[in-house]
Amino acid sequence: MVIAGNIGSGGSYLGIYKKDDNGNPVLVFPSDEPKQYDSASYSSPEDMIKAFLQDANINEPIYAACFGISGQPENGYIIGLDWKFSQDELCDFWVEHSWKKKIGECDEAKIKELPVVRLVHNIEAIDFNVLLESGELVELNDEANTANDKDKGGVPFNCALIGVRGGLGEALVYWGRPPGTFDQETFKTSPSEGGYANLAPSSEEGVKLLNYLFEHPEYLKGPEVVTCQDVLSERGIVSMYQFFKDKQGEDGATAPDELEKLISDKNIKSAAKEIIKMALEEKNALCEQVIDLFFSIYGAEAGDLALKYYAKGGVYFLHGSTTPPELVDKLIDKLKQGSFMQAFTRRTMPQVVDLLKSIPVKFVQDANTRMIRGAARRAIENEPLASVFYRECK
Amino acid sequence: MDELGLLLNKIVEAKRGIDAIFVSELKKGFLLDSSKTENGRHPDLVRKLGGQAGAGGNAMTHMSVLQALERRISDFGEETGLGGLELTILQLGEKGDIKGTVVAYISHYKGVPMVIGFVNANPQDDSLGNIVFYCEQHIKDVRELVDKKYG
Numbered sequence: 001m002v003i004a005g006n007i008g009s010g011g012s013y014l015g016i017y018k019k020d021d022n023g024n025p026v027l028v029f030p031s032d033e034p035k036q037y038d039s040a041s042y043s044s045p046e047d048m049i050k051a052f053l054q055d056a057n058i059n060e061p062i063y064a065a066c067f068g069i070s071g072q073p074e075n076g077y078i079i080g081l082d083w084k085f086s087q088d089e090l091c092d093f094w095v096e097h098s099w100k101k102k103i104g105e106c107d108e109a110k111i112k113e114l115p116v117v118r119l120v121h122n123i124e125a126i127d128f129n130v131l132l133e134s135g136e137l138v139e140l141n142d143e144a145n146t147a148n149d150k151d152k153g154g155v156p157f158n159c160a161l162i163g164v165r166g167g168l169g170e171a172l173v174y175w176g177r178p179p180g181t182f183d184q185e186t187f188k189t190s191p192s193e194g195g196y197a198n199l200a201p202s203s204e205e206g207v208k209l210l211n212y213l214f215e216h217p218e219y220l221k222g223p224e225v226v227t228c229q230d231v232l233s234e235r236g237i238v239s240m241y242q243f244f245k246d247k248q249g250e251d252g253a254t255a256p257d258e259l260e261k262l263i264s265d266k267n268i269k270s271a272a273k274e275i276i277k278m279a280l281e282e283k284n285a286l287c288e289q290v291i292d293l294f295f296s297i298y299g300a301e302a303g304d305l306a307l308k309y310y311a312k313g314g315v316y317f318l319h320g321s322t323t324p325p326e327l328v329d330k331l332i333d334k335l336k337q338g339s340f341m342q343a344f345t346r347r348t349m350p351q352v353v354d355l356l357k358s359i360p361v362k363f364v365q366d367a368n369t370r371m372i373r374g375a376a377r378r379a380i381e382n383e384p385l386a387s388v389f390y391r392e393c394k
Numbered sequence: 395m396d397e398l399g400l401l402l403n404k405i406v407e408a409k410r411g412i413d414a415i416f417v418s419e420l421k422k423g424f425l426l427d428s429s430k431t432e433n434g435r436h437p438d439l440v441r442k443l444g445g446q447a448g449a450g451g452n453a454m455t456h457m458s459v460l461q462a463l464e465r466r467i468s469d470f471g472e473e474t475g476l477g478g479l480e481l482t483i484l485q486l487g488e489k490g491d492i493k494g495t496v497v498a499y500i501s502h503y504k505g506v507p508m509v510i511g512f513v514n515a516n517p518q519d520d521s522l523g524n525i526v527f528y529c530e531q532h533i534k535d536v537r538e539l540v541d542k543k544y545g
Contacts, residue, residue: 023505110424182462183421384504385419388426390545 001028001062002383003049004376005100008070009080010166010234010269012039014052016062017376019383025376029056032132034372039078045085046093053097055157059159062098062387065090066379067116068371070166072193073081073302075364076119078230079167090117101392106393116386118378121191123161123169123318125374126367128187131316139311140317140336141344144360147363149313160311160390161189162302163318163367164236166228167197172309173316194305195229202346205293212351231297234272238263240290241275248286254285273322280323280330291340299343306344307352315344316365332363396537398427405536406434411513411528412518414439417540420500420507423455426544436515443513457498461507464500474475481533483526493517497529501537503544510536 004025005014015034017025027034033053042048047065051279053062071078076085094117095103103111122170122387131137131263139146150156159173173191175184201207209228219239220230256278262271278284279291306315323331335341345356364370395403400489406429413436417427428443435480460482468478479500486494495514500507512529514520520528 014528113422113424117477183461184462184465384506384544385422 001058001060002379003052003062003065004034004372004379005040005049005065006034006124006125006372006375007045007048007067007078009078009164012037012048013372014049014059015372016056017380019380023380025380026375029058030276036215039081042194044249045090046081049093050097061100061390062101063390064114064116064118064379064382065094065098066120066125066375066382067261068120068122068375070122070169073119073121075171079263087117087119088112090119091115093117095393097313099393101390101393105390106368107389110389111386114382114385114389116382116389118382120375120378121169121171122371124189124191125371125378126161126189126318127154127370127374127377128159128173128189129160130377131364131370132187136365137316138332138365139360140332140341141357141361142330142336143357145358148358156187157313158309158311159187159313160302160305160309160315160317162298162305162315163320164229164232164234164298165320165322166234168232168301169318170194170305172311173313178300193383195232196227199226199228199231199297200215201297205298206297206300208247209240209243209286209293209297212246213239213246216373228301231294232301235268237272237275237290237294240293241286243272244286244289244293254284255286259287273324276322276331277324277327280327280334284380286393291334296339296343299340300346302361303342303344303347303356311360312355314362316362316364318364318370320367328365335363395430396543398536398543399430401434401535401539402427402429403433404514405429405532406440407431409435411514411516411525412532413515414443414513415536416443416509416511416513418454418457418509420458420461420509423458425454427540439513439515457509457511460498460500460509464507464521470473478516481526481529483522485522497526499529499533499537501540503541506544508540508544510540529543 001016001018003016005012013034013036015027016029020026032382037048039048069078091112092103095101095106095111105339149357156175161171161173163169170192175185176188177185197289199210201210213219213230220226230385244304259271259274262274275290276288343360345353347353347356397516405412413434415429416425418425422466425444429440463482464479471477471479482498493515497512499510514525
């Protein structure tokens, strides 16, 4: 058995998995879906994992773990949390708390080299090879050329992943093997910190928003720079709502009370959800304006990503949990017909427009589940060797 | 020392064609087991296999190329109906008075690709045919204990 998790400042999901006969992860605890924890109420990942191990109350060693995090695994940093940690420290912790052994009595070098606890970017945790075989992908680009997904040498084209939650996640997907290994060639994911790139709007409304944000640094993470994820994030949706509300003044569309309360309570995640819900249900003109601009900037960024990565294999739109399940079909229609796809292909050069029109844009239904299952798959890969190292401990 | 370690030492101490034996996983190049006896013909060879920390040095990392070889040759065997790869004989060039031969048997234990390698460093005393014969004599017993430990 292994533990897998998807850890972020807005909430973390942890689950215990085992391998089925086909090598796929199966959730063992909890039995229905991974357990959610309020990350901010713990002082460290170790404390949160301890609480989970206590809740699970499993009396056998869990050999390996993998956690996808919204931050930088190599620097032990999660966006929006004060935690400071490292993969090596988590390995020590694991040996003590899950294996119930002392690190000094085990082969520490092998445990950390494997490693028994692995940290990856959460977007990197998604197993793209498994995702490709999934039947749940929805094509957003009606003009996409799906007949040809490889170059003349038979090498599959690059792809790109993009998704908005607490921040903006972007990754390159390429065909190959990790340097220095002899693994079989498959799709590999290379994460990025593209969310921190400077925002460069290409529409008049987008420029107005940029200026508004400079005038209202309270909506920014830092006062001097507007990053992509200052806009393409849950808090970005709320900032855009304030932008349109301020712009329209008192004569504009009515601001719904329940939404205003969520914003004044600083419940940003729920406020963003509410804005999307009201817009998709066409219940509030202000929210509809927000969503149109949001998807316009989102679509432009997705197109930019396709151009930068030369992602002729496709751009994969990772849908999180911001849209209620009953409105997902409406969201897909909105993405296909609305500002997202228009902005995706809106470029100056006709050749570039044609290139972008030919690129598949796929909607990935439940990215959060894929992140944690992908993490579980990575932990399962390390489980047999981790169990050997466990048995070798004195 | 466990029974696998004892067996590996015993084979090397017999001083008949086999100077070191290692069991290594091929994904990361971890040396999992090896002969450790000082009573063979080349005790220095055993130390080199383990690297400084004894967990497998660079030498073992390079062995992970066998994983790709096994995959490709097994594909070849599958397509031609000749069967999967059983063993690989690597004959190395001369360095000083040593000319190495490694006979590598590749297996999967719980999905982890592993190699059992028999190393000979005395070609002047042992013909290639004899080296393979000695390995074939011992591989069944070694595999049995590797399977018991890791399978």
